Amino acid sequence: MDHEAIRQAIAAYALDAIDGEERTRVEAELLEHLPGCADCATMMREFRELAGDLAVAAPPRPVPADVERRVVRSIGGEPAARPAARRGGALRVGAIAAALALGVSVAGNAILAIRAGDAGRRADALARAFSLAGDPESRAVALRGREGAMVLAFRPGGRAVLLGDRIPDPPPGRVLELWLLRDGRPVAVQVFRPDRGLVLVEVRADPEGYEAVAVTVERRMVPAPTGDPVYAGTLRA
Amino acid sequence: MEESWLTSRRAQVREALGGLPAEQRRVLELAYFDGMTQSEIAAALGIPLGTVKSRTLAGMRAMRGAIARNEA
16 A cells, blocks of 8 residues: 555545455554554544544434444444444444554553453553554554454564454364464464454564564464464564 | 533534535545445445545545634
């Protein structure tokens, strides 16, 4: 995506007007781009505020019958059937994108938007992820897969966090395993499972100096991958 | 006091929206008030998707500028 396309995507994203099939790709692009681009991060913040302003200008009209159910489901974390979930899902990921762009100050709201009633540990991890993303020295890399995308946010020499939303569970009895690759050789990092679609993993390794990051499906933590990556991204120097 | 702020904000936003060229205002209204995606807007208006994207960005920029000028 060139810069103008990114800006067009920010405008569409702020209005929640991106098509379902394109949204995953756009979210990955924005999550990768925004933390490193102050102008676009500002534009995202201002456009989301503007979208909020538009609400006060909305002409009076009847509220569709299923709106309340969709909103409750989206903040309660229960999956709603598509396409009814379009706005709810976008609100959850929109909160992540906005928080990544803005840094730690909005993390609290983002947590509320993502999932109500979760434990403090999750909130702490999310807050750390956002403070990392708000750090000008931090980097964010998108891991793309057939079913959505995750983001690895890290500060070279410091902390690293893996984030994802609406990530499907691996098959029963399987886990997801995170790998860092150097000279084409995978180094096992840790295993994890999404929690109701949400991935929030504090990574026990420093990604600095590695070329790529990948996720495979395994029966347990193994020293070498047994299959192809289901998510992968490039760590450029 | 809160009500008067809301009333004044609503007037500002409506003025900014009303000041947009009609083609930009239309894509914003369909996206925000009617909940349509950009592909749906393109199909409804019979225009290319790229045009919807560029009009959306132009409209959002113009509104942001109009509201900022109003606040200054």
